Amino acid sequence: MITTDRMAAVDANAAALGVPQKQLMESSGNAVARAVRDLVDPGSRIAIVAGRGNNGGDALVAARFLDEFDTHTLLLGRAETISTDIARENWDALDEAKYDVEEVQDSRAIGLGDPDLVVDAMLGTGISGDLREPEATAAREMNESDATVLSVDVPSGVDADTGEGGAGAVEADHVVTFHDSKPGLDSLDADVRVEDIGIPAAAERFVGPGDLAVETDPRARKGDSGRVMVIGGGPYTGAPALAAQSSLRAGADLAFVSIPERVFDPIAGYAEDLIVQPYDAPRLGPDQVDDLLDTATRHDDIVVLGPGLGTADETLDAVAEFLSGFDGRAVVDADALSVVPEVDTDATLVCTPNRHELAEMGGPDVDDLAAHADEIEAFAADLGHIVLAKAKDDVISNGKRTRISRVGTPGMTVGGTGDLLAGITAAQLGTREAFDAACVAPYVNGRAAEALDRGSGLMASDLLDAIPEAMRVDR
Numbered sequence: 378m379i380t381t382d383r384m385a386a387v388d389a390n391a392a393a394l395g396v397p398q399k400q401l402m403e404s405s406g407n408a409v410a411r412a413v414r415d416l417v418d419p420g421s422r423i424a425i426v427a428g429r430g431n432n433g434g435d436a437l438v439a440a441r442f443l444d445e446f447d448t449h450t451l452l453l454g455r456a457e458t459i460s461t462d463i464a465r466e467n468w469d470a471l472d473e474a475k476y477d478v479e480e481v482q483d484s485r486a487i488g489l490g491d492p493d494l495v496v497d498a499m500l501g502t503g504i505s506g507d508l509r510e511p512e513a514t515a516a517r518e519m520n521e522s523d524a525t526v527l528s529v530d531v532p533s534g535v536d537a538d539t540g541e542g543g544a545g546a547v548e549a550d551h552v553v554t555f556h557d558s559k560p561g562l563d564s565l566d567a568d569v570r571v572e573d574i575g576i577p578a579a580a581e582r583f584v585g586p587g588d589l590a591v592e593t594d595p596r597a598r599k600g601d602s603g604r605v606m607v608i609g610g611g612p613y614t615g616a617p618a619l620a621a622q623s624s625l626r627a628g629a630d631l632a633f634v635s636i637p638e639r640v641f642d643p644i645a646g647y648a649e650d651l652i653v654q655p656y657d658a659p660r661l662g663p664d665q666v667d668d669l670l671d672t673a674t675r676h677d678d679i680v681v682l683g684p685g686l687g688t689a690d691e692t693l694d695a696v697a698e699f700l701s702g703f704d705g706r707a708v709v710d711a712d713a714l715s716v717v718p719e720v721d722t723d724a725t726l727v728c729t730p731n732r733h734e735l736a737e738m739g740g741p742d743v744d745d746l747a748a749h750a751d752e753i754e755a756f757a758a759d760l761g762h763i764v765l766a767k768a769k770d771d772v773i774s775n776g777k778r779t780r781i782s783r784v785g786t787p788g789m790t791v792g793g794t795g796d797l798l799a800g801i802t803a804a805q806l807g808t809r810e811a812f813d814a815a816c817v818a819p820y821v822n823g824r825a826a827e828a829l830d831r832g833s834g835l836m837a838s839d840l841l842d843a844i845p846e847a848m849r850v851d852r
């Protein structure tokens with residue numbers, strides 16, 4: 378089962394892997410033709426009704442595979458208004474090769490004839506709202522006709538994610554959908570077949586450029602990427618500052634750093650963009666927890682817990698107490714990680730262990746994390762939280778789904794890149810579902826390093842400037 382947004386991401390990832398959409402359209406069209414052949418005998422009358430988007434494009438491809446039928450293709454609208462290059466190229470091919478095609482300029486002129494089968498390729502995943510003209514009239518004609526109706530990808534007018542049909546949606550007898558079934562097809566009174574269109578498994582497994590495009594959290598609004606609160610520092614000062622700064626570079630609106638008073642000066646001195654909130658204690662301890670919980674909960678802060686905190690008993694007690702009282706979103710990193718397996722929390726956690734921290738938490742003790750992705754998935758299921766395990770290839774799992782981010786450079790083994798990752802993850806949690814945020818963050822971090830291309834001598838702070846560019850969708 379795949380949603381429209383995920384499908385678009387996988388599509389773009391496939392293109393980045395060298396399988397462009399036009400090739401997928403060729404496979405889709407071929408699959409449509411196979412479905413036609415399974416439903417009617419050679420010589421039967423077929424009416425193809427194509428819209429001006431890629432859903433129509435699929436059927437325009439299919440027309441070339443249906444020579445043994447009496448096929449008539451109607452394009453709803455003028456060819457110049459076809460909305461994508463690949464669909465238009467497939468129209469032009471039919472036109473040049475003298476297939477039986479017709480541009481329908483006016484909804485009153487729609488005549489399906491008396492076909493045995495209608496291919497409904499008006500609208501697929503690009504639909505929004507009720508059917509407009511001329512699609513509405515064409516849908517009515519299809520629904521009133523005696524012909525078998527085969528819909529391409531999704532019955533036109535039906536929302537592929539929800540199954541909701543706008544007024545006048547096509548009532549399909551059969552649906553041929555691509556790659557994976559869609560949630561909205563489940564509730565239909567139609568026979569649904571899922572066809573493989575040659576999308577490489579890697580397009581789903583590996584985080585790619587398509588993943589950047591999709592913002593998946595319904596709470597997300599433009600310019601509302603949330604407040605990040607880094608609870609860290611004390612023994613160390615650089616780590617919390619790097620995490621907070623990277624969260625800003627990755628789109629957070631405000632970054633707070635909660636630290637012991639005695640390290641206020643250095644941390645406040647690193648960057649004027651950070652809001653430094655000191656507490657009166659030499660290090661984090663249980664006395665600070667009520668205040669921190671109160672602030673984080675009141676502002677719906679996305680918390681980063683761990684960078685530079687150290688391993689003092691009272692600090693780890695405070696971490697455990699914070700997590701058991703917290704029900705928001707948090708990234709847990711570094712020294713705070715050891716507490717997670719013991720703690721009972723309602724929070725949504727993304728845990729970001731390196732190889733050693735993963736083993737100490739009870740996960741697999743291995744060098745090549747990606748080769749042991751199944752064990753990391755089992756560990757995440759057991760832990761009940763999202764695990765973003767950091768290595769050359771990062772493994773991200775929520776216990777059910779597991780993906781790999783394989784971007785980055787050897788120079789990233791330098792100290793501080795993990796702090797950056799924690800901050801980027803927190804910012805991503807403001808606009809995406811937690812698992813998607815955990816997948817995109819290491820991809821952004823790795824792309825930033827690739828863009829700098831600095832080899833050895835890279836410092837984590839160098840990467841800060843490269844993060845915004847690495848998040849751009851159109852790179």
Ligand SMILES: NC(=O)C1=CN([C@@H]2O[C@H](COP(=O)(O)OP(=O)(O)OC[C@H]3O[C@@H](n4cnc5c(N)ncnc54)[C@H](O)[C@@H]3O)[C@@H](O)[C@H]2O)[C@H](O)CC1
Nearest residue numbers: 401402430431432500501502503504505506507508509530
């Ligand atoms: N990997 C894949 O999934 C592939 C899918 N393919 C097919 O492409 C379509 C999606 O194509 P897209 O161009 O994004 O959108 P549509 O063709 O569904 O529609 C766009 C078209 O429709 C107009 N429109 C929108 N809402 C309405 C409305 N209510 N009434 C009338 N018209 C409307 C809009 O303005 C556009 O012009 C997918 O379903 C698959 O079939 C690829 O072929 C291969 C890869």
Ligand SMILES: [K+]
Nearest residue numbers: 500529531533
């Ligand atoms: K359709």
